[in-house]
Amino acid sequence: MPHPTPIELPELDALERTIALGGNHLQARTVCSVDLPGGARYPVVCVTLGNPALDVPAVGYFGGVHGLERIGAGVVIAHLHSLVERLAWDSALHRQLESVRLVFMPIVNPGGMALGTRANPRGVDLMRNAPVDAQDPVPFLVGGQRMSARLPWFRGAFGAAMEAENQAVCEVVQAELLSRNFSLSVDCHSGFGTRDRLWFPYAHTRTPITHLAEMHALQAIFTASHSHYRYIFEPQSLQYLAHGDLWDHLYQQACAQPGRIFLPLTLEMGSWLWVKKNPRQLFSRHGIFNPLIAHRQQRVLRQHQSLLDFLARAAHGHRLWLPDAELRTYHHAQARHDWYGSHA
Template sequence: MSTLRVASDSFPEMDELKAILVAGGTWFERRTIGEVQVQEFKFPLITASIGSTDRNAPAVGFFGGVHGLECIGTQLVLEYMRALLRRLEWDELLREQLRTIRLIFMPIVNPGGMAARRRSNPNGVDLMRNAPQNAEGRVPFLAGGQRIGPWLPWYRGPSGAQLEVESAALLSVVEEELMSRPLSFALDCHSGFGWDDSIWFPYARTEREMAHLPEMFLLKTMFEESYPHHGYAFEPQSHQYLLHGDLWDCAYDRTRAPNIFLPMTLELGSWRWIRKNPMQMFTRMGIFNPIKAHRTRRVLRRHPSFFDFLTRAAFSSRRWLPNGDFRDQVMRRAREHWQPASAVSTS
C-alpha cells in the first residue's frame, strides 16, 4: 500500500450519503458490497437501489467518485438521490415509473481516494485504467494508462494482478444489477480538463464502433430534440483519446446478447470553472471541481435533466428501441454522424 494518509473513517460525501439513506430508509434498499481499509480505518462500498424488483425491468445505474478528487460527480449523484426522495412525497408520475424500472446508485466507488482527496485508490491505482484489456492503438503517454509504478499518475496496477477491490465491486454491481437485464443504462460522473461538458460512450480502447451504435444514436437524438440547448458533446470516447483498462469497456464487452447495456460517462469540463477563477488551478481540488459555491449550485442545477431523461428513456423503451429495417437505417445514420469517413464494424 502507498503512503496515503486519512484522518478519520468518514468525509463529507460519505456523511451525506449515509444521511440520505437514513432519510430514505423506506424507499432505498441499501447494500454494503465490500470495504476498503486504509491504516486503521475501514470505508464501506455502498450501493442503494429503488424501484421495481422484477429482474427483467429496465434499469439505470448512476455512479460517481471513481476518481477520489472528482467530488463534483459524487455530489451530482447525491443531489439526484435527495431530489428523488423529495419528489416521492408528491410525484405520482415518478412513483409510476418506479413500478416498472429500477434505479441503482453507487455514488462513492473510491471512498479511500475520496477521503484522502486524491485521484487514485489507496494502492495508487487509477480505477478507470484497472481493467485487463489493452488499447488497440497508441494511447497518450502516461494518461492512457501505465504500469511503471504508483508514484506516477494513471497507474493501471501490476500486470496480471487481480482487479482492485473497488473495480471488482463496481463490475459486480453492474453485472448483477444492469448487464443481466434486457435493457440497462449506466451513467458514471467525472470531471476533467476541457471547455465543454461531454457524454462519452464505448469504446475507449479502440476506434471500432460499438455493437449498439443505433441505440446510442437514438438516445442522443431524443435528448437533443427534447433539450435542444443542452450543450453536451455526445460521442465515443475514442474520438478524444484511447486508453487501456477502461472499466466500462470491460463491462460492455462482457454483456451477453440479447441484453442491451449502454454505459455512458458524463465528463464535466473543468476549464470552465478555471477560466472564471484562475487561482483554483493551483489547488489540487480546484483542478477538478468548482470552488465557488454559486458555480457548484449551477452544476447541480444543470445536469439532472439528463439523469431524468435516462430514467424516462428506460421507462418508455418499447416506444423507441429500434429493430429490423429501421435499426439498419439508424445504423447508417449513426455511422455518418460519428464516423463520416469510414466505419469498421465490430462484427
C-alpha cells in the first residue's frame, strides 16, 4: 500500500531550510509527531540556540498554534532565519548568545495548518485545552466548550489528557524556560481587531498576575526604547475570559517555583486591518487571519522583528530593569491603574 503524500506546508519547508543553514549553531529535535487521517505525519519541531546553561535567562518563540493563523508561524520563522543569517557576521549577536538561550517552536499545530483548520486534526482548540477553568462566565463557544469537536473552540473531552501538541509545548517550556530564574515567551497569533496587541495572563480570571509589576516594567522599557511602537499591552481578561488557556497553565506552574520569573506574552496581530484594506479576503478562511497580498505579507513579517529581538535583549539584560522593592510598588500601582482601573 503506497505511503500517503503529506499536504505541502511551505512554512515547514522554510523551517527545515533555516535549520540546515544554521548548521552547528542550532540544535533541532522533533518533540512529537502529529498524524492526519489517511496516515500523513508531521513533526512538531523545537529549535534552540545560545547558551544551554541553566543560570542564563531564556526566551521562547512560539507560532502556528492555530492552524489557520499561518502568519504567526511565518513571523517566528522569519526571526529565526534572520538570526541564522546574522551569525555569519554579527559578533555582537555571538556575544549575546553566550548569555541567553533562545527557543523556537514555530509550528505547534502542523496538522491543523495542513488541514486549514483552527483546531488540531482531532478537532481540539489547543488554546482551550489546558486544565484551567475560568472563574467567571465566558462567552458562549468562544470561551471554550466541551459539547462537540464539530463546533469551534472545543476544549477536548472532560478528564482527557492534554493534546500531544500541547504536551510538547509544556515539555519544552518546562525544560528550557521554567528551569531558569528568568524567562520570557511570545506566542504569535492573528485575528483580533485592527490593532496589534500584546496580551499577558490571565485569560481565566480578572485577578492580576503575581508578576504584574515586572510585566509593567517590561512594557515601560519597550515603550521608552521604541518611540513609534504600535502595540497595545494588556491582560487578555480585558477582552474576554476563556477556559483552558495554555499560557495561564504554564504561568501558574512557574509561580509554584518561588523566586523564578516567567513572563509569557501573546502577540495578537490585528488581522481585521488586512481585511479592511482588502475586503475580498472575507471570502477566504485564510484571508480572515492572514495578509494574502504578497507585499503586505512581507511588511507584516518585517514589522514584528524588532519586538522579537527586543525580547532577547530584555532577557539578556533583565537584571538592569527588573524593579527592586520600591520600584515594584510603583509599577504594581501603575499597572493596576493602567490595566484594571475600576476593576482593580
